[in-house]
Amino acid sequence: MRDGRGWGTAIALALVGLGLLSLWRAGPALMDWAYTVTGEENPLARLRGVLHYLTNPLRPAPLLAPDVPVAHTEDPPFGINTFLEQEVEPEKRERTVRMIAEAGFRWIRQEFPWADIEIHGKGDFEDRRHLPHRSAWEKYDHIVALAERYGLRLIVRLTSPPAWSRRDGEARGAFAPPDNPEDFADFAEAVARRYRGRVFHYQIWNEPNIAPEWGSCPTCAVDPEAYTDLLCRAYRRLKAVDPRIVVIAGALAPTLSLNPYPPNGINDVVFLERMYRAGAGSCFDALSVQGYGLWSGPTDRRLRPYVININRALYIRDVMVRHGDAHKPIYIAEMGWNAVPDWVGDKRFGQVTEEQKARYLVEAFERIRREWPWVAVASVWFFKRASDRERDQSFYYFAIVEPDFTPLPAYQALKSYLHQPPRMDPGVHTAAHWALRWEGPWAEAGEGARRGAPGARVMWTFYGGRLRLEGTSEGDARLRVALDGGPPRAFRLPAGSWAVELPSGVGLHSAEVTVEAGTVVLARIRVGREGEAISPALSLGWLAGLMGGLLYRSARWRSQEHRDAPPDDRPPPP
Structure with missing residues (x-):
């Protein structure tokens, strides 16, 4: 070897090899652990994915x-998309909504296409496309009524402009x-x-x-600033109708372009950054993203x-936090x-079996609940x-039920999962959380708090x-708290603000809180998740792999310094 660069690369690869060997010696736990960090099913893909995962610390954490x-x-986070307007x-329509409710879903995300409601011209809400003519609202009134009847909440998606809203009709596309x-x-x-x-969302x-x-069309450039203008106009109108409405910014598609x-x-992270610079931060209550796994699983x-x-949702969350929208x-x-x-030749959305799809959807909900309290x-x-x-067409195979209402494995798996008892997960919660069961003299105290x-x-x-x-109390107040059916612990609370903390091992627990004396306001419940232990073999493998990755990248950087980079306007040589 002519210089130290070759030796550095050799040492780096040796350390990576040592890391993989240490991980392999960890036994069957290795492959389980590898899946939990890569979402890969194939053993070789898992090992390659572990190497990618070990480079996470080399990049700024979101x-x-x-x-x-x-x-x-x-509220429960369990939603599903429907195409009820096409039935x-x-x-x-009713059979669809009934099956959704029976499965345990709590939300329906449903499009209300502008072109299907204000069809023929501005202010014209009559549907004259077929005989007999009828109100264009009729179908959507039925959808709203069905959601109410079956105890489901609607996320209404407003999109799809009618041709009359553009001078050139659909020359630039229907959307x-x-x-x-x-x-x-x-x-x-x-x-x-x-x-x-x-409807509030x-x-x-x-x-x-x-x-x-x-x-x-060839000149139809995506425009974050124009979208922000449209969003802000809609936001002001919706809030004027009802301040309780939750305005959700349009779902950003994950893309690298x-x-x-x-x-x-435009790359979704870049697009969102430009939205903020255009003033979008004051024009939405929540942001929506797409959550496709494509070629890897939910872990x-x-x-x-x-x-x-x-x-990818973590990068979107990072932009929101940096712009003061962590709440x-x-x-x-x-x-x-x-x-x-x-x-079907088109595999651009990835490819899994129906059984994998069923398992992945359950695992995705579980990961979101345990790790992403901001969803x-x-x-x-x-x-x-x-x-x-x-x-x-490939997109057809995202469905969990066939058009004739035959349930696919994903429907059955989700139905079983969604009927589990209510559970509170890591995060900061108010006393309005859906998992809480109240008994005795409680009263609303504003902002999600309860007075007992x-x-x-x-x-x-x-x-x-x-x-x-966390909460407040008046005068001499006392609480009794029991975890997992064990002996209760008594707490004397000071007048004013108070906080009580109870450590427990990571896992599923039960809690019972009783007001013994005084007046107590329960405002917030914080559930934390302590770091889970990693076996020595996994730790050694992680450390060796990380050191190897650092040395290898360092060797690549030093090597790059001695090569002339090609101009930006031409591709590198083959």
């Missing part, structure tokens, strides 16, 4: 602010924005007024950072900015894995299509490593 209270996260028969964004704001206000007090547009969702023209788009923890996996939640608008059969709702993509005429008198009890199950209760 800022996630897990201990900040996040709004709108007190011609009302009976099929191109309107010429006048005020026309869209008028439509958003009309929907909100019609369903005031019944509206998503403004879908995937505005890619084609064709912002137009599909920086070319704003079709068929590309993939590799942080690689130029790879799309389910972990705002993320809604995962579409979450799924594609069980496309071999005979309010995750919606499976999707329940079913209205017919099977799209069987030759002597004899008041609250019980719940939680997953975590420590429990912290």
